[in-house]
Amino acid sequence: MLKPLNPILTVAVAPHVHCGRTIRRHMIDTLVALLPAALMAVVVFGMGALRVMALSCAVAVTTEALLNRIMKREQSVDDYSAPVTGLLFAFLLPASSPWWLVTIGSSASITLGKMIFGGLGGSPLCPPLVGWAMCRISWGSWMDTNATMLSSQLAAPLQQLKYFGVESIASIHYQDLFLGNQLGGLGAVHVGALLVGAAYLLLRGHISWEIPAGFLGGLLLTAWIYRFMDPAAYAPPLFHLLAGGAVFGAFFLATDPSSSPIGRLPDVIFGLMAGAMVIVIRVYGTYPDGVPFAILLANLFTPLLDRIRPRPFGGPYSFLNGREGA
Numbered sequence: 314m315l316k317p318l319n320p321i322l323t324v325a326v327a328p329h330v331h332c333g334r335t336i337r338r339h340m341i342d343t344l345v346a347l348l349p350a351a352l353m354a355v356v357v358f359g360m361g362a363l364r365v366m367a368l369s370c371a372v373a374v375t376t377e378a379l380l381n382r383i384m385k386r387e388q389s390v391d392d393y394s395a396p397v398t399g400l401l402f403a404f405l406l407p408a409s410s411p412w413w414l415v416t417i418g419s420s421a422s423i424t425l426g427k428m429i430f431g432g433l434g435g436s437p438l439c440p441p442l443v444g445w446a447m448c449r450i451s452w453g454s455w456m457d458t459n460a461t462m463l464s465s466q467l468a469a470p471l472q473q474l475k476y477f478g479v480e481s482i483a484s485i486h487y488q489d490l491f492l493g494n495q496l497g498g499l500g501a502v503h504v505g506a507l508l509v510g511a512a513y514l515l516l517r518g519h520i521s522w523e524i525p526a527g528f529l530g531g532l533l534l535t536a537w538i539y540r541f542m543d544p545a546a547y548a549p550p551l552f553h554l555l556a557g558g559a560v561f562g563a564f565f566l567a568t569d570p571s572s573s574p575i576g577r578l579p580d581v582i583f584g585l586m587a588g589a590m591v592i593v594i595r596v597y598g599t600y601p602d603g604v605p606f607a608i609l610l611a612n613l614f615t616p617l618l619d620r621i622r623p624r625p626f627g628g629p630y631s632f633l634n635g636r637e638g639a
Contacts, residue, residue: 342514343514351500354366354404365415372419406448406499527582527588567583
């Protein structure tokens with residue numbers, strides 16, 4: 314009786330070689346990158362900032378666990394994506410935010426921004442910005458740092474620029490803006506700490522340079538154009554870079570992998586669009602800081618930008634038609 318031969322070749326689905334990177338490791342590194350800004354938020358804004366961040370992360374984890382149970386899906390809270398979403402959302406809030414606002418916004422970020430689209434990786438919009446936009450539109454007065462933190466000695470530079478013109482920001486020092494001595498989102502305004510975290514993510518290879526470079530380039534170029542047209546009416550480009558959440562948006566929100574395009578050229582175009590829209594919204598819009606809305610608008614163009622195909626060997630890029638260029 315012949316013995317069956319052992320198979321020489323085993324066919325299996327990809328990946329055949331694992332690089333060692335996991336979603337959990339990626340999320341842990343993101344939390345580590347956000348830690349310097351979180352510590353600065355507590356130092357500058359006090360225990361109110363810690364309360365908002367802790368509550369937002371707890372609500373995000375609880376909401377995701379509850380939705381997984383309702384939908385009878387395998388629990389995914391152990392990949393740490395929920396606390397990352399909760400912390401990113403908290404970074405956009407004033408340190409004085411009431412508990413109900415944090416709870417509604419954080420749960421909306423998970424429910425409407427993430428789980429309704431199938432979970433991690435399926436959202437067409439940056440999840441923390443979905444919760445932020447709902448709260449900003451519904452309860453604008455509670456999201457206004459000027460109105461909710463009247464006892465603070467810090468200035469709100471973007472509000473001053475919006476309501477009182479360029480003359481009102483003449484005494485603001487760029488060093489103070491860089492160190493986070495300004496009113497705004499409790500973690501989004503700490504530019505120096507955010508750059509430390511961004512450098513960590515870049516070195517670890519979790520984000521690429523194209524989207525942040527395009528975002529900051531589009532913001533600075535558009536601000537320079539307005540400044541060139543009328544220096545007495547428009548703020549300098551460096552002010553727009555350091556005030557508000559521009560750096561936070563460039564490195565931590567616009568780079569969200571599920572809502573940003575794939576490919577070097579689409580990434581650069583996406584960043585340029587988002588950065589330019591920040592200035593347009595700040596100049597013409599109702600809201601002083603246009604970063605969240607600019608990124609949400611840019612997210613809507615991601616499916617179109619994904620139609621830009623990689624260049625075939627020896628051929629040009631193919632735009633929008635999905636075929637090799639003529």
